[in-house]
Amino acid sequence: MDKTLRKGLQLLETLAASNGPRGAAELGRELDLTRSNVSRLLGTLAELGFVRRADEAGRYAATLKAWEIGMRIMSRDPLRRTAQPFLRALHAETGLNVFLAVLDGDDVLYLDKVEANTISHVSAQPGMRLPAFLISSGRAMLAWHKPEMVGARVASHPRTAGLDRDDLSADLTLTRERGWAMTVDGSREGVISLAVPVFLADLPVAAVAMSGPKAELDQKRREALLPALLNAAARISEALAHIG
Amino acid sequence: MDKTLRKGLQLLETLAASNGPRGAAELGRELDLTRSNVSRLLGTLAELGFVRRADEAGRYAATLKAWEIGMRIMSRDPLRRTAQPFLRALHAETGLNVFLAVLDGDDVLYLDKVEANTISHVSAQPGMRLPAFLISSGRAMLAWHKPEMVGARVASHPRTAGLDRDDLSADLTLTRERGWAMTVDGSREGVISLAVPVFLADLPVAAVAMSGPKAELDQKRREALLPALLNAAARISEALAHIG
DNA sequence: GACTTCTGTTGCGTATTTTGAACTATAGGA
DNA sequence: TCCTATAGTTCAAAATACGCAACAGAAGTC
Numbered sequence: 001m002d003k004t005l006r007k008g009l010q011l012l013e014t015l016a017a018s019n020g021p022r023g024a025a026e027l028g029r030e031l032d033l034t035r036s037n038v039s040r041l042l043g044t045l046a047e048l049g050f051v052r053r054a055d056e057a058g059r060y061a062a063t064l065k066a067w068e069i070g071m072r073i074m075s076r077d078p079l080r081r082t083a084q085p086f087l088r089a090l091h092a093e094t095g096l097n098v099f100l101a102v103l104d105g106d107d108v109l110y111l112d113k114v115e116a117n118t119i120s121h122v123s124a125q126p127g128m129r130l131p132a133f134l135i136s137s138g139r140a141m142l143a144w145h146k147p148e149m150v151g152a153r154v155a156s157h158p159r160t161a162g163l164d165r166d167d168l169s170a171d172l173t174l175t176r177e178r179g180w181a182m183t184v185d186g187s188r189e190g191v192i193s194l195a196v197p198v199f200l201a202d203l204p205v206a207a208v209a210m211s212g213p214k215a216e217l218d219q220k221r222r223e224a225l226l227p228a229l230l231n232a233a234a235r236i237s238e239a240l241a242h243i244g
Numbered sequence: 245m246d247k248t249l250r251k252g253l254q255l256l257e258t259l260a261a262s263n264g265p266r267g268a269a270e271l272g273r274e275l276d277l278t279r280s281n282v283s284r285l286l287g288t289l290a291e292l293g294f295v296r297r298a299d300e301a302g303r304y305a306a307t308l309k310a311w312e313i314g315m316r317i318m319s320r321d322p323l324r325r326t327a328q329p330f331l332r333a334l335h336a337e338t339g340l341n342v343f344l345a346v347l348d349g350d351d352v353l354y355l356d357k358v359e360a361n362t363i364s365h366v367s368a369q370p371g372m373r374l375p376a377f378l379i380s381s382g383r384a385m386l387a388w389h390k391p392e393m394v395g396a397r398v399a400s401h402p403r404t405a406g407l408d409r410d411d412l413s414a415d416l417t418l419t420r421e422r423g424w425a426m427t428v429d430g431s432r433e434g435v436i437s438l439a440v441p442v443f444l445a446d447l448p449v450a451a452v453a454m455s456g457p458k459a460e461l462d463q464k465r466r467e468a469l470l471p472a473l474l475n476a477a478a479r480i481s482e483a484l485a486h487i488g
Numbered sequence: 489g490a491c492t493t494c495t496g497t498t499g500c501g502t503a504t505t506t507t508g509a510a511c512t513a514t515a516g517g518a
Numbered sequence: 519t520c521c522t523a524t525a526g527t528t529c530a531a532a533a534t535a536c537g538c539a540a541c542a543g544a545a546g547t548c
Contacts, residue, residue: 002288003505004535008249009292016313019320021510024496026425030479034537039497043247048253057544062317069351070314071371073306076263088361107310114361240371247534248506268525278508301515302525341521 007033008041012050012066021054021061079206080111082239083198087114087208090232094225096210097122101137101195103204105128108138111206122211123188130187133168136195137207140181143172144197144204180226181207184214192217194226196233200240208233251277252285256294256310265298265305267374323450324355326483327442331452334476339368340468342452344382345439347448348373351378352382355450374431377412380439381451383423387416388441388448410442424470425451429457436461439469440477444484452477 011032015022024038042060045051074080085098085195091098091114100112107129115122116159124130132138136175147169175181181195195209210229254275259266268282275282286304289295299306318373327344335342344356345408346354351373359366376382391413419425435470439453454473461469 002248002285004246004248005252005285005288008246008252016317025494035496036498036537037535040535041246043497045248048250050253064314064321064353064355065318066310067314068317068371069257069374070308070311071369073308073450074311075259075369075371077308091361109308111308117335117358125315125319127312127319129312145346157323212288234395238517245534280508280527284506287526332537403510437524 004041007031007037008045011038011041012045012062015051015060016066018061021059023057023059031210053068054187061240074111077111078243079240081235083206083208086232086236086239087112090208090210090228091115093228094210096212096225099137099195099209100206101126101141101209102206103132103138103141106132106208108132108135108141108207110137117178123191134183135186135209136181136183136193136211137209139183140195140197140207141204143175144199145157146197147172151213180230182222188213190214192222194222196229196231198233198240199237205240206236208236248285248311251275251281252289254291255282255285255358256306259295259306260310262305265303267301267303277416283447300396320354320488321355321485323442326487327450327452328356330476330480330483331356334454334472335359337472338454340417340456340469343439343455344366344450345453345454346383346387346450347376350376352376352379352385352451354381367435378427379430379453380425380437380455381453383416383419383427384439384441384451384453385448387419387425388443391416407419423474426466431455434458436466438466438473440473442477442482444463448481449484 009144013025014027015029022034024042027033027042028035028038033041041124042051046053046060049065050063051060052063053059067175079102087098087100095116097113099110101108101110103109110126110128110130111125113122113126124135131140144182148218171181179196183193185191188192190213191211192214193209193211195207197204198206198208208229209224255271258271258274268279268286271277271286272279274284277285282403287294290297290304293309295304296307297303307353311428323346331342331344341357341359343354345351345354351376354370354372354374355366357366357368357370368379374382376386379386384391415425423432423440427437429435430437434457435455437455438456439451441448442450442452456471
């Protein structure tokens with residue numbers, strides 16, 4: 001059960017998702033807790049260093065401690081570790097933004113990104129979630145799942161605006177047949193994205209994606225770039241198999 | 245007080261620092277908790293998604309949930325957000341690895357890094373901590389602190405191997421006079437690192453550092469690169485002042 | 489400026505919650 | 519095969535966290 005731990009972590013999570021510092025009453029209303037309860041929880045979270053008083057008025061903000069702990073976890077992640085050199089090579093070869101993503105529930109979670117060091121505000125960032133159907137990485141992974149499982153997900157997910165179930169189904173079939181996924185204006189207007197799944201024991205455990213401006217990626221260019229993407233994903237799959 | 249929250253977060257932290265999956269008894273010994281207590285805490289952490297059973301034997305490992313939450317926190321960090329474009333510009337101008345770091349207690353905490361996309365295993369990674377005295381970023385920030393405060397830190401810190409207090413004190417004075425810090429073989433053998441503090445309201449709140457191989461960075465090259473570093477730090481300070 | 493209504497924090501008594509020992513079950517090693 | 523690890527569960531005892539109320543202060547309103 002451990003109710004206190006539950007509430008404390010929920011509180012931390014809420015604070016992490018908040019834009020600015022927040023007070024106890026406000027947080028209490030959002031989480032259905034009393035002011036005094038929230039106040040005390042914030043006090044202990046502050047003692048532990050996960051939170052700090054931002055105002056003299058008693059509003060709190062999340063510190064970087066959770067980030068630090070999270071980075072330590074991520075630094076050991078075997079998927080990211082084995083994939084990273086291949087992602088860098090792929091970026092070097094294509095000049096495009098390169099992503100590594102996994103499927104978590106109905107979302108895609110971005111694990112890594114290699115981008116040009118120019119100031120290009122890519123929408124997808126490591127740590128972000130996006131609905132799997134909208135983006136190429138998600139479709140690449142879904143295409144290798146059982147159709148009935150995918151169907152259930154389409155039906156259950158609310159954000160299917162402008163996306164017919166049959167269209168999606170057809171796209172996934174096509175994706176699986178040709179071996180790669182593509183979305184146009186998926187995560188961001190004017191962006192084309194290509195993705196290929198990474199397999200471990202015949203399961204699509206991740207996806208490698210690369211994206212660039214629509215104007216730059218005409219069909220000829222895409223065809224020229226695809227082999228590098230397919231190769232990168234294949235080599236990551238192979239490397240994963242050797243690790244375990 | 246909130247003892248349960250305390251223990252739960254301590255458990256998560258320990259698990260995040262562990263190399264592989266760990267069992268309840270083992271963790272209990274390390275944290276002075278009973279097996280049943282740890283077992284229950286792990287159960288709720290698993291329910292909340294922060295931890296998962298890695299073995300069928302009942303050993304647990306941290307998931308990426310803490311990382312995800314942490315990344316959401318970091319994505320809003322004003323220091324990193326304002327610094328990032330300048331760090332990228334500095335990297336583009338110099339070709340060196342560029343770092344952003346803050347001082348936390350006796351350690352330096354790396355917030356960001358811009359490096360060449362080639363496979364170069366830099367020792368410092370975002371999220372990592374290193375003793376402030378050892379590395380240029382730390383010295384850059386310490387040099388603008390009150391000497392007595394620094395002295396207390398030197399005395400208290402155990403890892404002062406091969407580092408005389410007077411030598412350090414002299415180096416900090418020199419650093420402050422010339423406006424930048426330098427370490428040779430600081431974080432890693434064969435690496436030279438240069439750093440300059442970033443100020444907010446006359447306090448050294450961060451440091452920008454850049455590093456490269458000793459062979460590449462002779463004095464002539466260093467003198468050529470320094471203005472870019474000083475300029476980057478100054479512009480970040482200025483940008484910070486405009487934000488608040 | 490006085491008033492009203494928020495805010496965060498803190499005692500305190502109650503009762504909910506957590507706790508640790510004992511117990512079961514299972515797995516690995518000698 | 520036994521022995522000793524392990525993890526997980528039950529239950530009564532007790533420590534703990536809870537909400538209410540009270541207080542102090544801030545912020546907005548008339």
